[in-house]
Amino acid sequence: MPKKFFAIGLLVVAVGLLSYFGLQQATTYYYEISDFLNLDPPPYDETVRINGIVADIKRDELGPINFKLLDATGKEAEIQVIYQQGQVPDTFQEGTSAVVEGVYTREGIFEAHSILPKCASHYEAKE
Amino acid sequence: MAEAGYVFLVLTLIAGIVAAIFFILGKIRNSPILLRNANIATIALFSLATASILVLLFAILGHHFEIEYVASYTSRSTPTPYLISALWAGDSGSILLWAWVLGLFAFLCLKKKDPYAMTTIMVVEIFLFMLVIVTNPFARLSVPLEDGMGINPLLEHPAMLIHPPAILAGYAGVTVVFAFAISALLEKRFDRSWLDKSHAWAVLSWLLLGAGNLLGAWWAYVELGWGGYWAWDPVENAGLMPWLVMTAFLHSAITSRKEGLLNSWSIGLAITSFILVIFGTFITRTDILSSVHTFGQTAMSNYLSAFLIISVVGSLVLYLLRHKDIKEAGTIKTLLSKEGMLLLTNFFFLGSALLVFIGTIFPAITELITGTKATTGAEFFNSTSVPLFVAIILLLALCSLVSWQKALSGRSKELGIAAGSAAIITIILVATGIGEWYVLTASFVAAFALIAILLDTFRRTNMAKRNWGAYVIHLAIIIMAIGIIGSSAYDHYTEITLAPGESANVGNYTLTYNQLELQGDERRMIIEADVSVLSNNHYITTLKPQRAVQSYWGDWVWTSEVAIRSTPVEDLYLALLDWDENENVLIGATINPLIMWLWIGGSIFLAGGLLLFWPRKG
Numbered sequence: 001m002p003k004k005f006f007a008i009g010l011l012v013v014a015v016g017l018l019s020y021f022g023l024q025q026a027t028t029y030y031y032e033i034s035d036f037l038n039l040d041p042p043p044y045d046e047t048v049r050i051n052g053i054v055a056d057i058k059r060d061e062l063g064p065i066n067f068k069l070l071d072a073t074g075k076e077a078e079i080q081v082i083y084q085q086g087q088v089p090d091t092f093q094e095g096t097s098a099v100v101e102g103v104y105t106r107e108g109i110f111e112a113h114s115i116l117p118k119c120a121s122h123y124e125a126k127e
Numbered sequence: 128m129a130e131a132g133y134v135f136l137v138l139t140l141i142a143g144i145v146a147a148i149f150f151i152l153g154k155i156r157n158s159p160i161l162l163r164n165a166n167i168a169t170i171a172l173f174s175l176a177t178a179s180i181l182v183l184l185f186a187i188l189g190h191h192f193e194i195e196y197v198a199s200y201t202s203r204s205t206p207t208p209y210l211i212s213a214l215w216a217g218d219s220g221s222i223l224l225w226a227w228v229l230g231l232f233a234f235l236c237l238k239k240k241d242p243y244a245m246t247t248i249m250v251v252e253i254f255l256f257m258l259v260i261v262t263n264p265f266a267r268l269s270v271p272l273e274d275g276m277g278i279n280p281l282l283e284h285p286a287m288l289i290h291p292p293a294i295l296a297g298y299a300g301v302t303v304v305f306a307f308a309i310s311a312l313l314e315k316r317f318d319r320s321w322l323d324k325s326h327a328w329a330v331l332s333w334l335l336l337g338a339g340n341l342l343g344a345w346w347a348y349v350e351l352g353w354g355g356y357w358a359w360d361p362v363e364n365a366g367l368m369p370w371l372v373m374t375a376f377l378h379s380a381i382t383s384r385k386e387g388l389l390n391s392w393s394i395g396l397a398i399t400s401f402i403l404v405i406f407g408t409f410i411t412r413t414d415i416l417s418s419v420h421t422f423g424q425t426a427m428s429n430y431l432s433a434f435l436i437i438s439v440v441g442s443l444v445l446y447l448l449r450h451k452d453i454k455e456a457g458t459i460k461t462l463l464s465k466e467g468m469l470l471l472t473n474f475f476f477l478g479s480a481l482l483v484f485i486g487t488i489f490p491a492i493t494e495l496i497t498g499t500k501a502t503t504g505a506e507f508f509n510s511t512s513v514p515l516f517v518a519i520i521l522l523l524a525l526c527s528l529v530s531w532q533k534a535l536s537g538r539s540k541e542l543g544i545a546a547g548s549a550a551i552i553t554i555i556l557v558a559t560g561i562g563e564w565y566v567l568t569a570s571f572v573a574a575f576a577l578i579a580i581l582l583d584t585f586r587r588t589n590m591a592k593r594n595w596g597a598y599v600i601h602l603a604i605i606i607m608a609i610g611i612i613g614s615s616a617y618d619h620y621t622e623i624t625l626a627p628g629e630s631a632n633v634g635n636y637t638l639t640y641n642q643l644e645l646q647g648d649e650r651r652m653i654i655e656a657d658v659s660v661l662s663n664n665h666y667i668t669t670l671k672p673q674r675a676v677q678s679y680w681g682d683w684v685w686t687s688e689v690a691i692r693s694t695p696v697e698d699l700y701l702a703l704l705d706w707d708e709n710e711n712v713l714i715g716a717t718i719n720p721l722i723m724w725l726w727i728g729g730s731i732f733l734a735g736g737l738l739l740f741w742p743r744k745g
Binding site for chain 1: 281347350351352353354358360470474477478481482485486489490499500501502503504506507508510511514515620622624682684685686687702704705706707711712713715717
């Protein structure tokens with residue numbers, strides 16, 4: 001049945017093309033925080049996503065959110081993150097993991113432009 | 128109590144194994160006695176599963192904090208409805224609920240007298256109960272606690288009482304449809320009988336998944352306080368993909384039942400839906416995708432991946448072996464006939480499910496190839512699925528104007544009216560200053576579809592009640608599309624800092640911040656900003672966005688209770704972000720145009736779905 005294969009082939013090509021163009025504009029490298037800090041040189045000024053544990057959430061006076069992103073042990077890797085837009089999902093809490101998307105600056109500060117905290121299915125207690 | 132629950136679980140598993148063996152042997156040996164015993168084993172399975180879930184429920188309601196599950200998800204101060212929701216708050220509880228619902232469905236399917244389908248359901252049941260036993264919800268703590276940890280404050284929302292059970296019951300319904308498809312393959316019985324048997328289950332599971340996804344979106348919007356409702360997170364995608372494929376299946380099944388076409392497709396889609404269900408359960412319980420939204424790596428992961436592989440390989444091999452035997456009543460001659468359009472609908476839904484799938488597993492693929500994970504963002508999903516959704520809505524319009532086996536004919540007048548009025552609406556939109564081509568395209572298509580469907584509806588005056596269901600659902604989809612277009616293309620977010628008595632303009636509104644109020648009880652403390660909303664110097668309402676804090680797992684958890692003023696035109700969505708000692712506040716204000724239509728459309732969608740169950744005449 002060549003007709004059927006033609007149809008399926010068309011579907012595959014269409015999906016392939018759409019995803020190719022989609023991925024062209026929307027691919028971001030993703031790192032665990034310890035892996036990211038081990039990169040030499042770190043990818044400065046390039047949009048990346050980093051996963052880590054949120055700690056020490058502080059706000060400047062009614063301004064941006066500052067917090068630390070730690071590795072799972074909480075000791076070996078640490079990045080200071082600043083997030084200018086103040087609205088984050090409620091799932092953003094100290095001690096939970098979050099993926100920050102943004103740019104690592106030469107000053108060693110991560111300027112996040114979006115925060116994707118782990119969702120609320122439930123939290124396991126962190127050791 | 129804990130031991131009784133565990134014993135019930137083990138007995139349920141045994142009943143499942145016995146039922147599976149009896150069903151398949153009874154079928155092969157054609158033995159009514161074995162089949163009768165298989166039925167008894169099925170009833171036993173359902174009763175025992177009910178017993179185990181009741182034990183868990185009583186343990187939760189009775190505050191048996193010596194049980195780890197109870198202590199992890201409830202406390203003495205948890206309100207009763209959320210005590211019940213703790214049943215599905217945890218990993219093992221959620222699988223238990225799924226398995227129980229499937230047990231209920233298995234019991235209800237007994238009257239269909241389909242031993243192969245029952246065997247398939249039992250195999251899935253065996254697997255699910257193995258998962259529950261491995262992660263034992265009745266496990267005791269070494270040291271009993273005086274009080275439990277309580278419910279995650281974010282899950283204290285009415286949507287969470289319905290959203291998870293709806294999705295899980297939807298999963299169970301998909302399993303039933305899959306079971307009938309497998310049975311048809313095993314028996315080489317490729318007439319419409321398997322579709323007739325599974326029809327109600329397919330519609331039910333599709334509705335449940337739809338309702339579950341909608342409620343999840345609504346919960347994210349009103350509870351998470353970030354102004355959006357869909358983040359294309361792997362867990363959301365896990366609920367969406369089976370729904371997309373089930374939608375394709377329903378359309379393919381119509382063609383198979385009415386015209387005897389696309390039979391092979393229908394079976395393939397039923398299998399795909401089930402695989403996506405298992406896949407979704409799997410990805411939310413492992414770390415492979417580093418989802419921001421998982422239950423975390425658990426003991427289940429290995430079992431789940433094994434079962435995923437078994438179900439993919441097993442059903443694929445069976446499908447390929449039997450594929451040649453599937454008879455079609457003919458071929459589709461033109462795409463401009465109803466069956467042709469239904470096939471295209473299939474393609475588009477399957478295609479969008481595939482795209483969501485690619486986006487979801489993309490990090491795992493890139494890690495496999497390059498060693499580094501690359502992720503896709505919402506942009507990927509939006510830019511790839513939106514064109515397909517627009518195409519689907521266009522099809523929806525055309526489809527209402529064509530008949531079976533005939534190309535578009537004799538309906539050019541209606542086509543013209545619909546296209547003409549849609550063009551006028553689009554021109555009006557351009558005149559009001561809307562310039563984005565994608566918004567205009569989407570609006571044109573939505574208007575075209577809306578008018579085409581309405582014209583078609585007026586033409587059919589004596590349609591059966593259940594046929595109205597499909598019309599209502601199609602209308603609902605378009606209404607939802609309007610909400611999605613408006614809120615995603617024109618949402619607008621600003622942050623404003625205000626001192627008491629100070630005002631700021633947001634969109635057409637003037638917000639005046641009056642004061643900060645502190646409330647609280649023993650469970651939580653609430654900080655509330657009192658904001659008057661004016662539009663054109665007229666007072667409209669007072670919004671009170673809140674931040675609440677309560678203790679959970681020994682940490683302070685802050686949650687935002689947003690304040691929303693909804694109108695059909697737009698939502699004004701305020702979140703209290705921060706304040707200082709002088710009671711100055713930082714407020715996040717989002718304007719979401721037309722978003723109310725998403726929820727209105729969603730409600731109509733569900734109502735239309737219920738119409739599909741209207742009893743057939745005679």
